[in-house]
Amino acid sequence: MPRTSVKDQVLADLVAKFTEPSVDEEEKDKQNMDEKSVGMVSLQEPASWRVYVDGAANQRGSGVGLVIVSPEMIVLEKSLRLSFSAINNEVEYEALLIGMTMVQKMRGKAVKMFLDLRLVVGQVEEELEARDSRMQEYLNQVRHLQSKFESYTLVQIPRSRNTYADSLATLATSLVQSLPRVILVEDLCKPIEMKGDIVRVHQVRAGLSWMDSIVLFLKEDVLPEEKSEADKVRRKAPWFWLSKDLKLYKRSFSGPYLLYIHPKAMELLLEELHEGIYGSHTGCRSLSHSALTQGYWWPSMQKEAQEYVKKCDQHQRFAPNIHQLGGVLNPLSSPWPFAQ
Structure with missing residues (x-):
């Protein structure tokens, strides 16, 4: 049976496959393999x-x-x-x-x-x-x-x-x-000691506020130099009480004393009451009342609660819709509208 034609590339591949490599080529291949293995070892992660x-x-x-x-x-x-x-x-x-x-x-x-x-x-x-x-x-x-x-x-x-x-x-x-x-x-016998330089979560750096003059008056009996400010502090001081740990409380006739919240910590308290674990995203009046029932107080509670509720996306998105008409209704004086 006659042999069919064979392409030149097939013969070239056959010769390259069965040809034994020279000594120089073997040494070069070993050197390349050693470099690859070293690179692989260096890229391995620690155990x-x-x-x-x-x-x-x-x-x-x-x-x-x-x-x-x-x-x-x-x-x-x-x-x-x-x-x-x-x-x-x-x-x-x-x-x-x-x-x-x-x-x-x-x-x-x-x-x-x-x-x-x-x-x-x-x-x-x-x-x-x-x-x-x-x-x-x-x-x-x-x-x-x-x-x-x-x-x-x-x-x-x-x-x-x-x-x-x-x-x-x-x-x-x-x-x-x-x-x-x-x-x-x-x-x-004892828990692991904590580092002294740990930064607290929600750490508040308290600045100056209107309560400083009252605290100074109740603590050291010192009034401001200006006469009008001194009269204001003297009139407001009986409504407050200073504890031993220098916390200012607002007195009440029938209820418990309310802890004064510094303006810097006010937003954190509103966030916890409004969006905390048990937060219900209530309105401004309910939010300020919740702060009172929890034992906190500051002068502009209603205003600050209203501003915070306006910024709450979930409250504004899922609040009950108001079905009241936008315009003023005009009542008809006659019981028969089209009577002559």
Whole structure:
């Protein structure tokens, strides 16, 4: 059978495939491979530590459990019993901070934390706001330790996947017999110390206001130099009371004393009452009345509440529609409109 025609490119590919490379080409290929491997090693991220943390708080006390897995797959177990009173959220933060501190002491540069509490994970990831002052201190401490890692990840996992750390936390608050291995349980006598230079959330820098002259008069019996201002302060002073911690309260005949709010902190209070956790986006009169019932007072409550409500997008968007006619109605004097 005669052979069919073969293209030149097919023959060239066949020769290039089965031709043995020379010695110079092999050395060049090895050198290129070594450079690529070095580049790949340099681009690799630092080995990551895995830490599973959990806290337990019950009638018998509070405890913390940690399971630390090193990059070499060495498992470390830790159980701590808290000798101070703490709620569940505080215990979870203590567990998170202790886990980060232990990885930092072992010179870990990358860490991946696993926690089953949605509140703590949401506050650290800035999905939820920490309103309590104690939670803010814990959150700032986590931020401080987080900045010392090259790579930091916090992951929320279901409780069913965190049973190992949960059992260690429960172990610190109860007596467990027939343990499969020896686990050291230490006592933590005091909470982790907070840094002194932590900036508070919603920190208000109070400036000068009209209440300063009244506070000065009630505290040191000093009046302004101008006579008219001195007379105003002397007339207004009996309506106020100064506490030992230098807080100014407005007196009342039948109700409780009302705490005076500085103008700089007034908008934060209105925001909390109007748009807070239980905020109902009410109107201006209801908003100012809510501030009174909560024990706060300032001179222009109605005006400031009305201005704040006007700036609220949700209140203006979903407020009840006014069905009253825009013009003035003209009543007919005759019961028969077209009677002669």
